[in-house]
Amino acid sequence: MLWLLLLFQLSLGDLTYCEVPEFTFKPVSGYKPVLLQMVFRHGDRSPWLTYKGDQATYDCDISQQVRFLSAQGMESYEFHHIKTEVDKEKMVFAKDNMYGGSCQMGQLTRKGLNQLATLGDKVRASYVGDNNFLPTYMNISDIYVRSTKVWRVIQSAESFLQHLYPSYSRDPDARIRVNTVPSEIEYAVYNDYGMCPREAELEKELFDKWFVDELDLRHKEPYASILAKAERFFGVCNYNWYDAYFDILQEIQCNKLEWPCIDTESGEKECFTEEEFNKLVELVYHDGVYRFFDNDTIPLARLDAGWFLRDILSFQQMKHEGKTNVKYTHFHAHDTTIYPLVSLLEGDYSSWPPYASYIIFEMYEKDSEYYIRVGYNNKLLDLNFCSKDENGMCKWKSFFDHMSKKIPKSSDCNAQNQ
Numbered sequence: 001m002l003w004l005l006l007l008f009q010l011s012l013g014d015l016t017y018c019e020v021p022e023f024t025f026k027p028v029s030g031y032k033p034v035l036l037q038m039v040f041r042h043g044d045r046s047p048w049l050t051y052k053g054d055q056a057t058y059d060c061d062i063s064q065q066v067r068f069l070s071a072q073g074m075e076s077y078e079f080h081h082i083k084t085e086v087d088k089e090k091m092v093f094a095k096d097n098m099y100g101g102s103c104q105m106g107q108l109t110r111k112g113l114n115q116l117a118t119l120g121d122k123v124r125a126s127y128v129g130d131n132n133f134l135p136t137y138m139n140i141s142d143i144y145v146r147s148t149k150v151w152r153v154i155q156s157a158e159s160f161l162q163h164l165y166p167s168y169s170r171d172p173d174a175r176i177r178v179n180t181v182p183s184e185i186e187y188a189v190y191n192d193y194g195m196c197p198r199e200a201e202l203e204k205e206l207f208d209k210w211f212v213d214e215l216d217l218r219h220k221e222p223y224a225s226i227l228a229k230a231e232r233f234f235g236v237c238n239y240n241w242y243d244a245y246f247d248i249l250q251e252i253q254c255n256k257l258e259w260p261c262i263d264t265e266s267g268e269k270e271c272f273t274e275e276e277f278n279k280l281v282e283l284v285y286h287d288g289v290y291r292f293f294d295n296d297t298i299p300l301a302r303l304d305a306g307w308f309l310r311d312i313l314s315f316q317q318m319k320h321e322g323k324t325n326v327k328y329t330h331f332h333a334h335d336t337t338i339y340p341l342v343s344l345l346e347g348d349y350s351s352w353p354p355y356a357s358y359i360i361f362e363m364y365e366k367d368s369e370y371y372i373r374v375g376y377n378n379k380l381l382d383l384n385f386c387s388k389d390e391n392g393m394c395k396w397k398s399f400f401d402h403m404s405k406k407i408p409k410s411s412d413c414n415a416q417n418q
């Protein structure tokens with residue numbers, strides 16, 4: 001029944017995944033701001049797959065968009081001086097193997113860079129100032145930044161931070177450090193180096209053991225035919241999910257490009273349609289609910305994002321204990337980070353986190369009690385597991401205790417099947 005409900009909830013033609021999420025939050029009055037934390041997905045990017053005959057073009061040229069990380073103009077966007085060019089006429093391998101324009105695979109587009117800049121301006125307008133979360137004038141020891149070691153993600157963080165604190169509002173020569181970890185041991189997103197075997201096992205068990213019926217939708221019409229068609233167009237998805245198809249097609253829809261067509265063996269032209277894509281979106285959203293599921297038996301979201309959650313909570317704890325001066329923590333990662341985090345926070349994760357999605361944590365103090373408020377893409381989360389005050393504000397300690405139980409142990413990654 002769950003899938004039926006979900007399908008009815010999804011209004012067709014809802015293109016929220018194309019746009020930067022709204023941001024209209026304001027700090028709660030009557031409570032003293034203590035710590036602001038945000039977690040983001042990177043901005044709009046070029047697809048990470050292309051296909052024979054790909055006619056799309058994407059613009060990733062930000063070589064002119066130099067803004068300075070340092071008040072003295074010492075730095076700019078990472079890699080801003082590297083320009084990519086794809087010329088389908090002149091470049092021997094380009095015609096059949098790459099979309100056109102100025103992007104590497106999965107590179108932040110100019111649109112993506114601007115999405116984070118827009119959010120930086122909005123957060124600045126409401127959260128920077130006297131008696132607010134963030135001081136008017138930034139001292140780099142006020143903020144902590146962590147990003148995955150991925151070009152588009154680092155650039156997204158930079159774009160946001162340069163708008164949150166333009167150079168005139170920083171110490172001279174204040175360079176913001178972006179902390180990263182080697183990708184091999186990254187835990188802010190699914191670890192591709194096999195560091196957590198149990199995570200892969202659990203994903204498989206979703207199909208074999210837990211949600212056999214629910215995930216059977218893909219074998220039913222009209223979904224089965226659409227997936228078969230996508231496979232003819234874009235090649236076999238070598239995975240249980242179909243992110244790659246969604247990825248290519250949503251960029252086409254968002255950028256209002258032509259739907260892809262191929263020549264069939266009989267010499268006719270066959271095209272993908274918008275209706276078919278909309279059905280695919282339903283399927284992707286539906287399956288995402290199981291894919292990022294979390295409970296004590298199926299701790300999938302925990303293994304996806306639990307250690308990242310621990311980092312977020314540990315800043316709150318340090319603040320509570322008076323052990324840090326940090327006023328803002330900025331975490332920049334991926335859709336597959338946002339998805340499980342929202343799941344762990346028991347929010348609504350029934351649709352794909354759009355580019356530049358964000359989660360905001362606001363920690364407050366009032367009469368020696370600490371409180372927390374959490375929002376996801378301009379909606380407050382219910383946090384029904386919290387104990388709340390008369391204004392409905394969640395008491396931080398109850399939040400912290402509840403969420404801390406979801407932090408996994410490293411032994412939880414051990415494979416259980418032989």
Ligand SMILES: *[C@@H]1O[C@H](CO)[C@@H](O)[C@H](O)[C@H]1NC(C)=O
Nearest residue numbers: 138139140141142171172325
């Ligand atoms: C920045 O913050 C640090 C640590 O709180 C402090 O020692 C330093 O004096 C501050 N710098 C300025 C220019 O206020």
Ligand SMILES: *[C@@H]1O[C@H](CO)[C@@H](O)[C@H](O)[C@H]1NC(C)=O
Nearest residue numbers: 210211293294295296297298
């Ligand atoms: C977790 O969810 C699965 C699937 O709904 C269910 O079978 C299992 O009993 C749940 N475990 C707990 C501890 O609630």
